Amino acid sequence: MTTGTDTPDPDGRGGSVLRAGSRLAGPQGWAPSALERERAAYRKRRSVRSLTVSALSTAVVAAVLVVLVTSAPGWPAVRHAYFSWDKAVASFPAVLDGLWLNIRIMAVCGVIIAVLGLLIAVGRTLRGPVAFPVRVLCTGYVDLFRGLPLLLVLLLLGYGMPALRLTGVPNSPLFWGGMALVLSYSAYVAEVFRAGIESVHPSQRAAARSLGLTYGKTLRHVVLPQAVRRVVPPLMNDLVSLQKDSGLVSILGVVDAIRAAQIETAIDFNYTPYVVAGLLFICLTIPMARLTDWVARRQGFQGAGGHL
């Protein structure tokens, strides 16, 4: 990032106080030279051409795909079984109702995962012999739950824990489904946080300690704020993924969007509700994905210069 007070700001972003000030001093009444006008005209011609090329090629690819699919011998049968409008309309309320459960699972588990993941990450990065058992415990946890397939954790907890019939332990499949998501995802999220913590340059810790801050306060005020900021985009990626995987609790019989769709298909063996559920999941993840992109772009712009 530039630091000079007299840097012109050609694209008018005015990212800092310094730049905002210098914009006032910018050239007034400037008219582009013939050379610049010619270059601008060339750039415009080129962008019109590339826009045309991309629009055309997209249309061609789409047309080929449509023709290929609809001319397949099984298409009429598939269209009836998967793309029935009436069935879609009929099953929509039930599937949407199920989706509301997915959203709630994601929200509740997301918060627990973030907290647990951060604690495990901090546990893994603690130094000194006193913290040895904590490090071992956290490392073991991450190794275990990152290695186990989520589906397996779901089945083991969802069927195994209620079967134990322990008193005081809930036996609802929803609880154990959520627990499985939390256990698996915390292991992943902990690793993301750990990468963030380790990406903060040691000189930042040295500066904080030199001021007299303790290990804990250095972590709290200097290391973690920087680490968390850096890992927001990958974390949001995991959140999108959690949104999808919340559908896996359906195998335990929890009536979420997928289970609701399955119930609907069982009425007449028409699979359109699955397509409806799929579209709803996509509608849910797209805004999240765009938000992730936006956050990542903003951070990339901010973090591009400066610090060590």
Place this chain on the structure above:
Amino acid sequence: MTLLSVRHVRKSFGAHVVLEDLTMSVEAGQCVVLIGPSGSGKSTILRCLNLLEQVDDGQIVLSGDDITDPRVNADAVRARIGMVFQAYNLFPHMSVLDNVTLAPRRVHGIPAAQAREKAMAMLERVGLADKARARPDDLSGGQQQRVAIARALVNGPELMLLDEVTSALDPELVGEVLDLLVELKSEGMTMVLNTHEMGFAREVADTVCFLHDGRVHESGAPAQVLGDPVQPRTREFLRRVHG
């Protein structure tokens, strides 16, 4: 009065012995400048003084307290010493003001409003009060360096350690920082700093120490060490520096 006394300090990294047997002492209100070739351990000794590195052997005594004793509270010792790093090491996620108020608030438990007042007064001193709300990344190198000095000064340390405070600055900004240090010295601040710039050393130093082979090879008044060194190795170093 001797404020800081370094006795037979040894520090190695693995098999590489950086400080072999380093002894020096700093009087209260004095400015000691360390010079020596790159890799001679100038930064290392400053980090040892601030307990950011643990010495292998020897003793460091600050105002009568042996700070190398494992029973002392290292955080409390560091709170008494101000350190300015070669690369500034400002906290990029905080405003300039928050960088300066961090230690008063979190180490000394001063209420936020009062800490802000202290920090603003300090920023005023280094001529950056108008940049209090800015992010460190939006400042020039010289401005960042002065924020780092304000951050180290705000708690009124007994001792300031300055690591190559001018190496990243152009000559005009060197003058700016130099003026600040001369002013500090006139107020009685005790300082240990290292530098590659002999002109700078000559202006601020009461004592110049030439580091070589992990020891203070030669020390004395700046005019003597820089102008008429006794040791051949010092002479050779100065000839090389002056080109």
